[in-house]
Amino acid sequence: MPLKIDLHVHTCYSGDSLITPSELIAEAVRKGLDGISITDHDTVAGALKMIRMVRDGNCGRPIIIPGIEVSTRSGHILGINVLEPIPRGLSVEETVERIHDAGGIAIAAHPQTFFKDGVGLSPKILRFGLDAIEVINSSLFPFYPLTRIGRRFAEHYNIPQTAGSDAHIVEAIGLSYTLVKIDDLNADSIIEAIRRGLTTPFGRGIPIQLRIKKALKIK
Ligand SMILES: [Zn+2]
Ligand SMILES: [Zn+2]
Numbered sequence: 001m002p003l004k005i006d007l008h009v010h011t012c013y014s015g016d017s018l019i020t021p022s023e024l025i026a027e028a029v030r031k032g033l034d035g036i037s038i039t040d041h042d043t044v045a046g047a048l049k050m051i052r053m054v055r056d057g058n059c060g061r062p063i064i065i066p067g068i069e070v071s072t073r074s075g076h077i078l079g080i081n082v083l084e085p086i087p088r089g090l091s092v093e094e095t096v097e098r099i100h101d102a103g104g105i106a107i108a109a110h111p112q113t114f115f116k117d118g119v120g121l122s123p124k125i126l127r128f129g130l131d132a133i134e135v136i137n138s139s140l141f142p143f144y145p146l147t148r149i150g151r152r153f154a155e156h157y158n159i160p161q162t163a164g165s166d167a168h169i170v171e172a173i174g175l176s177y178t179l180v181k182i183d184d185l186n187a188d189s190i191i192e193a194i195r196r197g198l199t200t201p202f203g204r205g206i207p208i209q210l211r212i213k214k215a216l217k218i219k
Contacts (some may be wrong), residue, residue, distance in 0.1 A: 002179040002200075005035040005190065008069070008078060008109065008134065008164025009173055013046030017168040018217060021050045024173065028062040031174035034185060035063040037080050037164070039109075042088045044068050065187045069109055070095050075119035076109040078134065078164075081191045092119055096129045105131035105191045107162055112150045113140055121153045131195050136163035136203040138175040143205030151201075160194055163201030169214050176203020 010017035011024060017040075028036050038047035047066035054064050067080045071088040072095045079086055079095075082104035086095060096106040108130050111118040116139065119125050135150035154161045163176040181198040182189055193199070206214070 001183065002181045003034040003183075003185065003190065004032065004177050005037065005065070005180055006033055006165050006167070006174050006177045007037045007065075007067075007080060007107070007162050008039050008137065008166045008176075009036050010040055010069075010166070010168045011038060011046035011050070013043055013049075014040040014168070016041070019167065019170055019173070021046065021053055023170050024050070025054065025062065027170050027173045033062050033174050033177060035061075035065055035190065036173070037065040037067040037078075039067040039069040039078050039080070039164070041069050042071055042085065044083060044085050048083065061185070063185050063187065063190075065190060067104070070099075071117070072119075075111070075117050077119070077130075078107040078109045079104045080107060080194070081105065081187045092125075092128045100129070105195055107132045107134050107194075109134050110137040110140060110166065112146045112153070113137070115141065121149065123157070126157060126159075130159070132160035132162045132197075132199070134164055135161045136176045136201040138165045138167070138172055138203055138206045139211075140205065141211075158197075160197035160199055161201045162194060162199055163203045165203070165206075169210060171210055172206050172214070175206060176201070178202075
């Protein structure tokens with residue numbers, strides 16, 4: 001059975017999210033996710049706390065994959081399976097290199113978006129050493145055309161594809177997820193499978209009422 005993993009989730013450690021670690025785990029269980037990657041903006045503090053919580057609670061699922069969403073000089077990059085913070089404000093190339101040195105994979109977050117900070121979808125991003133492209137992100141707007149553009153680009157250049165909810169509120173967790181074709185529920189196997197392209201992205205956009213809720217930061 002492939003694993004169902006939301007590779008892009010924020011917690012209250014991001015500053016612009018209201019999701020607490022315990023709410024996140026409860027919602028991930030409710031949505032049937034096998035794993036979540038915690039990708040707070042420029043910090044791994046929330047991810048490290050959640051790994052401890054899950055370990056102390058002795059629950060195997062969902063697996064927590066530590067991550068980070070790094071604000072580079074030219075857009076957001078996800079570092080998946082990193083336990084140390086990667087500095088913000090570096091070039092994309094250097095950020096990708098630091099993520100690799102830290103044992104993680106680097107994914108272009110929402111590269112095709114108008115309203116968020118992405119690296120864009122021109123062939124020049126192929127030079128950055130990225131391991132995958134996040135072709136589905138629930139916060140993309142308009143969702144379907146932008147998703148189509150991202151998928152076409154990744155297929156054309158044969159780059160592994162991922163999906164993540166980019167949830168900043170609890171209800172959005174798991175709206176998008178990556179199916180990873182392995183049985184092995186551990187972070188190293190999961191990132192290796194992503195690197196090899198054993199992924200299928202799924203998902204849908206955040207409904208409009210939830211977008212308003214997020215904008216107003218209503219709990
Ligand atoms: Zn972002
Ligand atoms: Zn994000």
